Amino acid sequence: MTSQQITDSVKNFFQHDSAGGILLVLMAMIALLLANSSFSSLYDSFLATPVQVRVGELDIAKPLLLWINDGLMAVFFFLVGLEIKREVLDGHLSSPSQVVLPGIAAIAGIAAPALIYFGFNQADEISVRGWAIPSATDIAFALGVFSLFGSRVPISLKLFLLSVAIFDDLGAILIIAFFYSSELSLLSLIIAGAGLVLLFVLNRLSVRSQAAYIIIGVVVWIAVLKSGVHATLAGFAVACFIPLNVKNQDGHAMLPHLEHALHPWVTFLILPLFAFANAGVSLTGLSMDALLNPIPLGITLGLFFGKQVGIFGACWVAIKLGVAKLPDKATWLQFYAVTVLCGIGFTMSLFIGSLAFETQNVAYMVDVKLGVLVGSLCSAILGSILISRSQPKE
Secondary structure, eight states, X not given: OOHHHHHHHHHHHHHSTTHHHHHXXXXXHHHHHHHTSTTXXXXXXXXXXXXXXXXXXXXXXXXXXXXXXXXXXXXXXXXXXXXXXXXXXXXXXXXXXXXXXXXXXXXXXXXXXXXXXXXXXXXXXXXXXXXXXXXXXXXXXXXXXXHTTGGGSOHHHHHHHHHHHHHHHHHHHHHHHHHSOOSOOHHHHHHHHHHHHHHHHHHHTTOOOHHHHHHHHHHHHHHHHHHSSOTHHHHHHHHTTSOSSOBOTTSSBHHHHHHHHHHHXXXXXXXXXXXXXXXXXXXXXOOGGGGGSHHHHHHHHIIIIIHHHHHHHHHHHHHHTTSSOOOTTOOHHHHHXXXXXXXXXXXXXXXXXXXXXXXXXXXXXXXXXXHHHHHHHHHHHHHHHHHHHHSXXX
C-alpha cells in the first residue's frame, strides 16, 4: 500500500460517522489495558500530573485529570450549547411537532434509569448521590454504532436519536447545575453574570469579532470554576449568546462556523482523551459478584433496562394516543433498537459519576466505571443485533 493510499484511508476513516465512536472505544480499551498492566502506576501518575496556570493573583492549579474534566469538557459543553441553539432556532427542533416525541423520550429516558438506580441505593446516603449516572446518553457512541449499519436505516431514526441526545444533554446540564454544585462564591457568580451580560450586549449589537466572545467566555469559565458551580456549565452558558447569523470577520455565520471548527477537535481529541482519562479501572480482584453491589448494579440496570423501557414505553403510549407519530419509514423493531442504543451512557455517565463521588474514595469510581462499562456494552451489543435483524434483506 502506497503512502497516498494510507493517507486516503485515514482521511476516509475520520470522515465516517462512526469514527468518533470507534475512537472512543479504542481509547477506553487502551485505558483499561494500562490500568490492568504493569504500566498502571505510570497511567495513574500521568493523570495526577500537576498543571498550574498563574497570572498575578489568579492561580489555577489542578491535576491533569481535572483539567480534562473541568477544562476540556467545558469546550464539549460549549459545542453542545451551539448545537442545541442552532437546532432550536433553525433546525429539526424548530417546529413544535418535531419536539414532542424526542422530548417525551428524553424525560422518560432520564427518569426511569434514575428510579432504578435510586431503588437499589436509597438506603445509602452516599451511594444515592449517583442517581443521575445512568440517565445520560453518549451521542458519539450511540451514533457510532447506529452509523455502522449504513443508509438502509431510515434517516428519521438518526434525527430522532440526535434530538433525544440534545434533550438528554440539556437535562444533564440542569442536573449538574442543581444537584452537583458545591458551596457558592457570590463574588465569582457576580463576575460570571457580568460576563454573560456583556456577551448579551455583544450579541444584540451584532459584534462580528469571535475573539471578543471567546475572551469573555474564558473569563466566565474561570469565574464559574471559582464559584462552586461546575465549570463545564460555563461552556453551555456562553454558547447561548453566540449569534446564529451574524457574520464574523471572515464572512462566515459565527455560530455554524464555530460549531464546524470545534466539532473535529471535540470528536477526535477531547472526548477520546476524556475516555482515556476516565475509563481506566483496575479489574484486579473483581468478580461477577462485584456487579451485584448496589452502585454498579443500579447503573447497569438503569442504562440497559431503564433507558429502553422508559423511552420505548413512554413513546409507545404517546404514539398510540396520537400525541406523536412514529419516525417516517421506521418499523417498531427499528425504533426499539434505537431506544436500546440510548442506553450507551459512556462519556456523560462517567462524567456525572466523577461529580457525584469526587470527594469519596476511589472505590466509588471503580464501581461507577464498572457499571457504566457493562451497561453501555450490553446496550451497544443488543442495539446492534436488533438493528441488524430489522434491516430489509438485500
